[in-house]
Amino acid sequence: MAEFSTSVVDKGDISVINLSGYLDAHTAPTLENNFTELIDQNHFKIVVNFEDLAYISSAGLGVFMAYIEKIRDNKGDIKLTNMNEKVYNIFDLLGFPLLYEIFKTEDEAINKFSESDGIGTK
Amino acid sequence: MKSSALNISENIQFRLFLLFAVGLLVYKLFISVPGTLVYMLVSDLLILLTIAFLFLSLISFFEKRKASPFSLIMNIGILNAFIFFLITFSNSFMSLLFDNVNERINNPSLTSVLVTLVYLLLIVGFVTYVLVTLRHLFFLRQSKSQQVYFITMIIFFILASLTAPYLSDTKFAFICDTFLIVSVLLMVINSLRISWIAFIVKKEKIALLILSIVIAILFIVNLNNTGEETLHSQMLTSFAPSVNEFASIVMLYGAIYFSVLFFTTLFHIPTAAAFDRKAEEVSSLQYFSKLITQVLDFKELAETVTDITTRIGSADASWIIWKDDEFVPIANKNIGFIDSEKISKFILKKIKWDDINDSTFIRLADLENKQELSQPYKVAAISPLRSYGDVKGLLIAVRIGEQKFSEEDKSAIATFSDYASVSIENSQLLEESIEKERLEKELDVAREIQRKILPEKNPEFDQLDISSVFIPAFEVGGDYYDFFKLSDSKLGFVIADVSGKGISAAFIMAEVKGIFESLAKTYLSPKEILIRANDILKHTLDSKTFVSAAYGIIDMEKNQMKMARAGHCPVLLLRGETAQPVKPSGIGLGLSNEKQFEENLDESTLILEENDTIVLYTDGITEAKNEDLEDFGDKYFTEILLENRKKSAEELSKKVIKEVSMFSHNHMQYDDITLVILKWKQKIKIDGEKEWQSSAPQL
Secondary structure, three states: OOOEEEEEEEEOOEEEEEEEEEEOOOOHHHHHHHHHHHHHOOOOEEEEEEEEEEEEOHHHHHHHHHHHHHHHHOOOEEEEEOOOHHHHHHHHHOOHHHHOEEEOOHHHHHHHHHHHHHHHHO | OHHHHHHHHHHHHHHHHHHHHHHHHHHHHHOOOOOOHHHHHHHHHHHHHHHHHHHHHHHHHHHHOOOOHHHHHHHHHHHHHHHHHHHHHHHHHHHHHOOOHHHHHHOOOHHHHHHHHHHHHHHHHHHHHHHHHHHHHHHOOOOOOOHHHHHHHHHHHHHHHHHHHHHOOOOOHHHHHHHHHHHHHHHHHHHOOOHHHHHOOHHHHHHHHHHHHHHHHHHHHHHHHOOOOOHHHHHHHHHOHHHHHHHHHHHHHHHHHHHHHHHHHHHHHHHHHHHHHHHHHHHHHHHHHHHHHOOOOHHHHHHHHHHHHHHHOOOOEEEEEEOOOOOEEEEEEOOOHHHHHHHHHHHHHHOOHHHOOOOEEEEOOOOOOHHHOOOOEEEEEEEEEEEOOEEEEEEEEEEEOOOOOOHHHHHHHHHHHHHHHHHHHHHHHHHHHHHHHHHHHHHHHHHHHHHHHOOOOOOOEOOEEEEEEEEOOOOOOEEEEEEEEEEOOEEEEEEEEEOOOHHHHHHHHHHHHHHHHHHHHHOOOHHHHHHHHHHHHHHHOOOOOOEEEEEEEEEOOOOEEEEEEEEOOOEEEEEOOEEEEEOOOOOOEOOOOHHHHHHOOOEEEEEOOOOOEEEEEOHHHHOOEOOOOOEOOHHHHHHHHHHOOOOOHHHHHHHHHHHHHHHOOOOOOOOOEEEEEEEEOOOEOOOOOEOOOOOOOOO
16 A cells, blocks of 8 residues: 655644545554644644645544544644545545534644634633 | 382392491401311302492492483592502501501401401492492493493403402413403403593593593502502402402403593594584584474564574674664573663664675774673674565674684574574564464454345335445455335435444444344434434444445335435436436534534435436445556546446446446455445336426435
8 A cells, every 4th residue: 555654743832743645544553643642742732734645544534533532622623734625525525524624724724723722812 | 110119129239238248247257267268268259249239239329310421530530549548548557557467467356357347348339339430431322232241341350350369379370361361351342432422522522631541540550559469458368359359350440441531532632623513513403493493483583593693603692683673672692681772772873774784793892881881792793684685683692802703603693694584584474374364364254244234135116126236345344235124115225334444344334234223113214313323323433433324215105215414425316317416414423423413414305207316335436446546436437327327227237346347457446345226117107197296306
């Protein structure tokens, strides 16, 4: 199978996970590790950038479900950005846009975090 | 049982020995007619029997312990020293104890008899012990039974010692001379059988050379001291003449044996080193065969490898750096983890992992913080361990101190690492095939579950032409479809796809079947059924697993189909020359809570028209891939459906599957494929009037 890789970049208090390649049942543990590490470090504001992701399977989608509850309990969120059409369709078919905020660009997602923070402090 | 029998006989032999010794004393004390032939003969017989039983009980004592030739030789040396001191002592101090020894001998008092007897028994004891030890040496490492030679020799010893005192000065002297000559001949023959010498190492051979010459000289000295004119011999002869003869013969045998041993050892020394190496090679072969039997357990194999490396490479410690374990030292032999880790890091800095072709040697002189090592390791031998041509690990052997690895050590380690590579490769192959077999068994179970869950045949209705195809992927996916005959005119159908693969997906699929079976009978709205299914699955599935599903009910009385979709691929409606995706909104089962799910779930109702074709499928079709990893795709799928829309459900389904398999024949089928086609036949009313209610589907 094609390769899959991730990289994590911290932007302020927001962590951005960049995905690339094929995310399926076999490669999902890599992403799971990223989430586990971020949660261990109390990083709950997470943006996932799908720009270089070619394919996602149902098991790949499951990874986001596994951590969302814990992250939201800690006043954080997972926001998804930069999906290509094919990947978006898979998310859309399953109703994920109803469960997650999906943005066109990474900046929009980061701004959204900042905005809600702003609201929170007011 | 056997050992107790042995004990008893040994005990009896020892008691008989004591009995004869005491008998000898009594005889000497109370029957004193010295000088006569009969008197002397009786003492000789008594003493010979004493010796015989001592000899026998000593033999059984020896049988029980496994002595090395070296310790036996040391024993003989020490005994000889004792004999030497005893004789010297008797020659110089006996005269001080008794004023006139010669007179005492001829005219014995109680003390002199006692002292002489004790002295005699000591000499007899030592000499017998020497003989028994020599016998043991003789039998050591003998491949064939040589019992006859030794027994014959002992018989001639007895004959020679018994006849000598009585016949040597007569005209029959030739008889005892013959016995003596035959004895000496047998001694020489028996001394030539020293097979155990081949089995000792060079160092021991050198020690043996010195020992054997010293002991041979001691024997000759003792032999000389037992000569006729000494006080010692006079004492013994006066007591029992043959004893002195017997002692001399044994001393002679010892002298011959050890002289022969000396020369044999001398001739063995030049080849000793080569012989040692050969022996080491032979035992290495044994090690290698040990490797073959251990391929079942990688950890055990690694430990054997390092163990053997330290032995054959004369190294002080050894370990393996294995790539899979992130270069962590494993199977440490004679070295602590911290030391081995430090040295490993140093080695990995010095050499490039992929470039290492042959064994290399590096000095650990410029290792930082080397004073922190618990031992002054100076040099390391590094050999690659390969599997399928790649370097998978490094075999490290280190030495303490200044001495470098010799050429032989180098080649031994290099050769051994090749053997070890083969074994490790085998071990991995075996592990893989076991894992593969396990996986295949598991997949078989999953396929079996899946096969039993899916409907055996399609339901039959006048108004519906139904076909269904299911093609499992190698790694069983979680596709599921089913039909529920709700009444004579109502058919429920479901298509679902469990996220994930393999046996866990198959089990969830079984659960999903159970849920739909029971819900289908209870609720009559697809929306309601999916809401209930979501409730149940939200609580039973783990958070990362979910199920996409579409559920529909066809009412044949009303020509109506209702359906709801929970995250599944849209249902396609082929009508006329168009293919319309029926895609009411809905989130996958198990993803959201009751409220959110219900709020976002719509239900579509459509009135069916003649030849309407409803196509249910899973993403195994649209995501089937060709060799360029391109998808089969929605567009191509609908094109094929439309082109063949006039065919029967069965033929249409066959056509689609044919196209999919042609498209993806160069790529493994990665997901299950499910395709269910329902073709609507308008009911002809008995009065001939067509029930014709047409409406656009509500999407």
